[in-house]
């Protein structure tokens with residue numbers, strides 16, 4: 001441990017879990033059958049179940065662990081209005097064909113509208129605030145690239161984006177760390193675990209069986225139906241949806257080969273003096289940057305703590321490794337936070353895809369929605385919803401993420417052994433970019 005950064009009440013668990021801790025709840029029995037079985041009980045699984053039931057289709061959610069074990073209660077709570085679509089885990093924007101970009105961004109815009117509507121309709125108390133995002137430019141060149149993307153973001157994703165030059169950066173952040181940056185007005189923030197709990201409550205209100213500790217171990221055809229075997233009994237289902245994202249395992253090898261699980265890490269500080277807390281992010285936005293190994297941060301919902309995340313390492317590591325690195329990244333941006341202690345540090349898996357795009361569709365006759373690429377609060381809620389509408393045959397337009405094409409790589413079988421090397425290389429490239437800027 002680095003005694004100078006850890007608070008005496010330090011906990012190696014998400015800060016968000018103080019409001020909702022993943023739990024098995026009243027253990028719901030696995031039913032004998034359901035029209036649709038959903039594997040994975042995160043945002044995607046719950047939103048799919050909710051939408052199916054709204055169309056009179058009975059669905060069961062099968063979760064391997066406690067309810068909310070996955071990324072859905074571990075994330076930073078920054079809700080993107082589409083700006084991250086097509087950004088690879090190297091931070092590079094992946095170019096997509098002309099017309100498709102607009103289609104994709106339009107879906108990303110719809111994802112933002114969906115989450116806004118769901119929170120309102122289901123009366124989810126999760127500190128939802130449409131405060132916008134500031135994306136700091138790591139170099140002058142990055143600033144210029146951001147400027148060039150503006151028009152497209154505004155036209156296709158209705159982002160309300162605009163540039164903030166370096167001279168005016170302090171209106172956004174109490175730091176001179178960046179070369180200016182882009183504000184994306186149509187972005188928001190929420191308390192991720194309370195949003196999760198709100199979706200869970202909405203499912204329960206509608207009588208949906210959400211079964212904890214029901215790891216799906218085998219899915220096999222049985223006539224025209226599926227036999228789904230779980231750790232707590234098996235069931236028969238007409239359709240199966242795989243919503244396991246960064247926790248996709250050996251159950252679905254063909255999908256596992258198409259997602260790269262990368263760890264992301266977050267720390268939360270102790271409560272800061274009021275004046276200091278209010279000064280750091282004057283417009284209460286969420287922040288991220290254009291580095292390959294990016295950081296993302298925001299104030300806590302009570303505006304007293306800094307919640308600071310990033311890829312301190314690309315793999316799961318102990319808080320004693322990740323927290324000092326994130327603390328260093330944080331004080332590089334905010335030297336005024338030197339000496340501030342860390343109360344919470346945690347990690348979770350993000351699913352990256354080889355084309356940096358989210359995907360939904362059908363493989364081996366199983367439906368799937370996977371690949372948030374780091375920005376999945378709105379997107380995975382949306383892909384679950386879209387998958388449900390497709391199964392219910394009520395989708396009135398085709399989703400841009402529903403394509404045959406879901407790339408894999410001959411050298412990747414689902415074991416991302418190469419990540420530490422990749423992480424080190426991209427940190428080096430980031431430093432070189434800045435040195436040469």
Ligand SMILES: Cc1cc2nc3c(=O)[nH]c(=O)nc-3n(C[C@H](O)[C@H](O)[C@H](O)COP(=O)(O)OP(=O)(O)OC[C@H]3O[C@@H](n4cnc5c(N)ncnc54)[C@H](O)[C@@H]3O)c2cc1C
Pocket residue numbers: 039040041042043044045062063064065068069070071072073074075076077078079080214215216217243244245246247248249251263264265266296309347348349350372373374375376377378379380
């Ligand atoms: C540290 C971190 C920070 C992030 N920050 C942001 C952010 O600020 N903004 C943003 O938009 N996104 C962010 N994300 C991404 C976002 O959290 C995810 O995209 C989203 O939560 C994914 O939801 P999901 O339902 O697809 O998957 P998850 O919530 O990960 O759920 C998948 C579930 O599948 C279960 N499962 C796996 N295998 C089986 C099986 N065989 N049987 C049954 N269940 C199984 C797992 O136990 C898991 O609970 C972040 C992610 C992390 C980890």
